[in-house]
Amino acid sequence: MQDKINYFRKATLSMKISEFEVPPMQDLLIIGKKAPIGPEAVKRMAQALSPEQFTIIKLEHAKIEAVLIRNSLLQMLDEHLLIQIILEEADRLISDNMVLRSELKISLSVQREVELQ
Amino acid sequence: MKVSEFMSSPVHTVSSDRSVQYVSDRMNELKVGSLAVSDYGTTIGIVTSRDLRSSHPNRIVADAMTPNPISVSTEQFAWDALATMERHCIERLLVTRENQVVGIVTRETLQIKLNRIVDPLTGLYRAPYIQQIGEHFLNRGTSFQLLFIDLNNFGEINKMYGHPVGDDILIEYSNRLRAITTGQDYVCRYAGDEFVVITCREDNEAKRLIEALSEPVVIQTAKISAAVGVASDYAVPDFYARTFRELISRASLLSTSLKQNSLV
Numbered sequence: 001m002q003d004k005i006n007y008f009r010k011a012t013l014s015m016k017i018s019e020f021e022v023p024p025m026q027d028l029l030i031i032g033k034k035a036p037i038g039p040e041a042v043k044r045m046a047q048a049l050s051p052e053q054f055t056i057i058k059l060e061h062a063k064i065e066a067v068l069i070r071n072s073l074l075q076m077l078d079e080h081l082l083i084q085i086i087l088e089e090a091d092r093l094i095s096d097n098m099v100l101r102s103e104l105k106i107s108l109s110v111q112r113e114v115e116l117q
Numbered sequence: 118m119k120v121s122e123f124m125s126s127p128v129h130t131v132s133s134d135r136s137v138q139y140v141s142d143r144m145n146e147l148k149v150g151s152l153a154v155s156d157y158g159t160t161i162g163i164v165t166s167r168d169l170r171s172s173h174p175n176r177i178v179a180d181a182m183t184p185n186p187i188s189v190s191t192e193q194f195a196w197d198a199l200a201t202m203e204r205h206c207i208e209r210l211l212v213t214r215e216n217q218v219v220g221i222v223t224r225e226t227l228q229i230k231l232n233r234i235v236d237p238l239t240g241l242y243r244a245p246y247i248q249q250i251g252e253h254f255l256n257r258g259t260s261f262q263l264l265f266i267d268l269n270n271f272g273e274i275n276k277m278y279g280h281p282v283g284d285d286i287l288i289e290y291s292n293r294l295r296a297i298t299t300g301q302d303y304v305c306r307y308a309g310d311e312f313v314v315i316t317c318r319e320d321n322e323a324k325r326l327i328e329a330l331s332e333p334v335v336i337q338t339a340k341i342s343a344a345v346g347v348a349s350d351y352a353v354p355d356f357y358a359r360t361f362r363e364l365i366s367r368a369s370l371l372s373t374s375l376k377q378n379s380l381v
Contacts, residue, residue: 036173038180040133097173 025054028102029068030090035099039066042099057083063096076106118249120198121191123230124212124220130155131164133179137172140164140181151209153218154182160218162186165209188213189222194253196246199227236306238284239291247305247313251361254315258357262323262349264314265368266294266330269342269376271310282337289336297329313365323349346371 025046031039039056046054046068055074058066067086074082086102094100130153131140140152144166154162162182172181188211189198198210202224212220234245254261268290275283287310294304294312301322303315314330316323333342346368350356353367 034171034173036175038172038176040179041177044134044177044179 025050025068026101027070027073027104028086028100030064030086030094030100030102031066031068032063032094032096032098033061033065034097035065036097037099039068042066042068059083059087061087061091063094064090070104073104073106118195118231118234118246119191120189120193120195120210120212120222121214121220123195123226124191124222125149125226126212126220128153128211128218128221130160131178132156133161133177133182135178136174137169137176137178137181138174140178141169141174144169150223151221153186153211153221154178155218160186160211163209163211163221167208183207186211188218190214191219194249195227195231196242198222199224199231202227239288239306241291241294241304241306241312243305244307244313247303247307247315248361250303250315251364254317255357255359255361255364259317260350261315261317262347263364263368264316264327264330265307265346265348265365265372266312266314266343267346267369267372267376268310269344271341274339274341278337278339282339286336286339286341290334290341293334293336294330297326302326307365311369313368320351344372344375346373346375 029042031037031042037045039058043054043056046056053071054068055071056066056068057079064087067083069082069086086104090100090102129143129147129149131143133154133156144150144152151163151165153160154164162179162184163186164178164182168181168183187201187205187207189201191212191214202208202210208224210222211218212222231242234243235241236243251261251263253259271283271286274286287306291306291312294314298304298314298316299318301317305313307313314326316326318326327345327347330343330345333340335341348356348364348368348371353359353364356364
């Protein structure tokens with residue numbers, strides 16, 4: 001009886017609020033062949049959240065099934081060149097059940113010489 | 118022997134945004150090995166238990182299914198459907214009627230059923246196969262020629278070399294038939310040392326086939342020749358009004374008379 005009087009239950013709630021980034025994806029998603037989310041689902045997610053901004057490229061690769069890539073990157077660099085670089089770098093890190101996200105920024109530096117008048 | 122006789126129906130469907138886990142549970146519940154994937158009334162794929170085994174349960178069906186599924190019509194012959202599955206290395210076909218999916222047929226079902234009409238010695242289909250094809254063409258008025266091939270002196274070969282050698286010769290002759298026929302020809306071992314070919318080739322091509330079949334060949338040191346009786350729409354009056362049985366009789370009698378003439 002004494003025990004019951006001293007018995008009580010409490011729940012603690014904690015909450016963190018931060019800004020939801022739109023789009024929530026970065027520049028690239030690299031999808032493993034056995035990843036929990038497949039290319040079609042990724043494509044639908046990207047289309048729902050950032051319409052017309054991403055392209056899914058399916059690949060013939062031992063571990064990687066597809067790459068979701070921001071369209072603006074494809075406009076700046078040749079697709080084959082871009083995919084080749086992505087695969088070379090991701091291949092060392094990825095296993096077939098992973099999805100990797102990546103930032104990919106392209107910066108152009110120009111130096112020109114002009115004749116002075 | 119039409120696909121409609123062997124298909125399972127009705128077809129259970131799932132939309133492409135459901136999870137692999139959901140589909141797995143649904144298949145267990147329905148006790149089926151596959152579901153058609155349908156979005157907004159259009160069939161876009163098929164998902165099988167094999168697809169599920171190789172996919173993460175969190176994936177959506179769109180990422181696990183086989184897209185653009187191959188289909189056959191309810192009116193196609195079972196052996197054509199089986200050949201389609203073999204050609205595409207697949208285990209299931211959707212069955213359609215007037216562009217609506219009405220069933221699914223599996224390779225295993227067709228193989229079991231069709232094995233009943235396959236000759237175990239030569240692997241060729243037996244008489245019921247050629248009869249169905251012949252009747253189908255007659256009903257549709259499709260032009261064809263029926264070749265009744267009777268091996269000459271096969272009884273003597275059996276007596277001379279023994280029945281096991283005779284069987285080997287039948288096997289090799291059947292292989293030769295397979296080799297010289299094309300997609301326009303339908304071949305069966307009709308009975309004993311008799312074979313029937315239905316050919317839809319153009320006349321000149323058909324003549325070349327008949328000549329090739331009539332040429333003697335040497336199989337295991339035995340010289341094998343055949344008498345080929347032909348029933349065709351230009352040689353037989355009221356060809357399409359006749360029964361298949363009548364055409365077989367006519368071609369077999371022709372082959373017998375060719376055989377007798379060769380002995381004179």
